[in-house]
Amino acid sequence: xxxIRLTTFINAPPEACFDLSRxxxxxxxxxxxxxxxxxxxxxxxxxxxxxxxxxxRQFGVKFxxxxxxxxxxxxxxxxxxxxxGPFGRWRHRHAFSAxxxxxxxxxxxxxxxSPLGPLGWLVDRVFMRRHMERMLMxxxxxxxxxxxxxxxxxx
Numbered sequence: 001x002x003x004i005r006l007t008t009f010i011n012a013p014p015e016a017c018f019d020l021s022r023x024x025x026x027x028x029x030x031x032x033x034x035x036x037x038x039x040x041x042x043x044x045x046x047x048x049x050x051x052x053x054x055x056x057r058q059f060g061v062k063f064x065x066x067x068x069x070x071x072x073x074x075x076x077x078x079x080x081x082x083x084x085g086p087f088g089r090w091r092h093r094h095a096f097s098a099x100x101x102x103x104x105x106x107x108x109x110x111x112x113x114s115p116l117g118p119l120g121w122l123v124d125r126v127f128m129r130r131h132m133e134r135m136l137m138x139x140x141x142x143x144x145x146x147x148x149x150x151x152x153x154x155x
Contacts, residue, residue: 002111002112002113002124002125002128002129002132003109003110003111003112004108004109004110004112004129004132004133004136005107005108005109005110006107006108006133006136006137006140007105007106007107008105008106008107008108008140008141008143008144009103009104009105009106010103010104010105010106010143010144010147010148011103011147011148011151012103012104012144012147012148012150012151013098013102013104013151014075014076014096014097014098014104015075016104016147016150016151017096017104017106017143017147018074018075018076018077018078018094018096019045019075020143020146020147021078021094021096021106021143022045022046022047022069022072022078022094023044023045023046024037024041024042024043024044024045024046024052025043025044026143026146027054027139029142030138030139030142031142032135032138032142033056033135033138033139034056034057035054035055035056035057036054036055036056037052037053037054038053038054038055038064039052039053039066040052040053040066046069047069047072048069048070048071048072048078049068049069050068050069051066051067051068051069051083052066052067053065053066053084054066054067063085063086064084064085065082065084065085065086065087065090066082066083066084066085067080067081067082067083067085067090067092068080068081068083075096076095076096076097077093077094077095077096078093078094079091079092079093079094080092080094086114086115087112087113087114087115088112088113088114088115088116088120089111089112089113090110090111090112091110091111091112092108092109092110093107093108093109093110094106094107094108095107095109104147106140106143108136108140110132110136112124112128112132114128
């Protein structure tokens, strides 16, 4: 049962980070993670109960992944879960908390598993966990830069 836990410190308010994290257009704009929305919410911010279907190409293979927001507590966080897609399991909890200095601590907790039983377990252990962690770190760096830039321009 692979798990990823990432903490990112952002010089912007939690509301801004929360809004970017659930914004389909923002996710589609991350350069290193080439994917686009084709069904469900295809633009703008997602709300609880809504889903999005992404099309992406990883390792030369095109795949679709439908994810739904199961829980949302504005602006403290939300949980999304894969409904259909390449993983045997994918559940992602996003949490945002404010520091005394007005910064945001963004926490990502991902529980996932590749399909195919023991073979999937081996792929996760040897490769997939690190790959997914790097992808999330790239996405978080992009979110941090965008939120901090917007925060500076509003100051």
